[in-house]
Amino acid sequence: MPGNSIPAIGVAPDSGRPPRSVRALSPQQLAAIHAVMRIFVEDDRERGVTADEMVDCAGCRRPRAAAGAINYGDITLCHHCALSYEVMRASGRVRNAEAFVAERSRRPAP
Numbered sequence: 001m002p003g004n005s006i007p008a009i010g011v012a013p014d015s016g017r018p019p020r021s022v023r024a025l026s027p028q029q030l031a032a033i034h035a036v037m038r039i040f041v042e043d044d045r046e047r048g049v050t051a052d053e054m055v056d057c058a059g060c061r062r063p064r065a066a067a068g069a070i071n072y073g074d075i076t077l078c079h080h081c082a083l084s085y086e087v088m089r090a091s092g093r094v095r096n097a098e099a100f101v102a103e104r105s106r107r108p109a110p
């Protein structure tokens with residue numbers, strides 16, 4: 001056959017979609033997770049956690065607002081990391097907080 005066809009490298013037609021073992025969350029599931037995490041922030045504020053109280057987040061490895069931070073056993077995650085973790089856990093991408101922190105530590109801090 002005339003001409004050479006060069007196979008496309010690294011261009012998957014379905015790139016951006018999760019692997020098969022990962023469940024995509026519905027908008028309702030995402031909204032529910034966001035709502036729950038929001039309640040943790042509100043509960044902490046109602047219990048008197050002030051805006052300038054900080055925790056050391058194991059996920060982003062920075063001091064973060066204590067309001068909304070969640071303890072998973074020995075691991076403390078800030079509101080934002082806890083939200084990411086819950087979404088990843090619900091969609092089957094991580095099994096537990098340890099795996100989430102390990103996953104995060106492989107990436108540069110945001």
Ligand SMILES: [Zn+2]
Pocket residue numbers: 057058059060061064077078079080081082
């Ligand atoms: Zn964090």
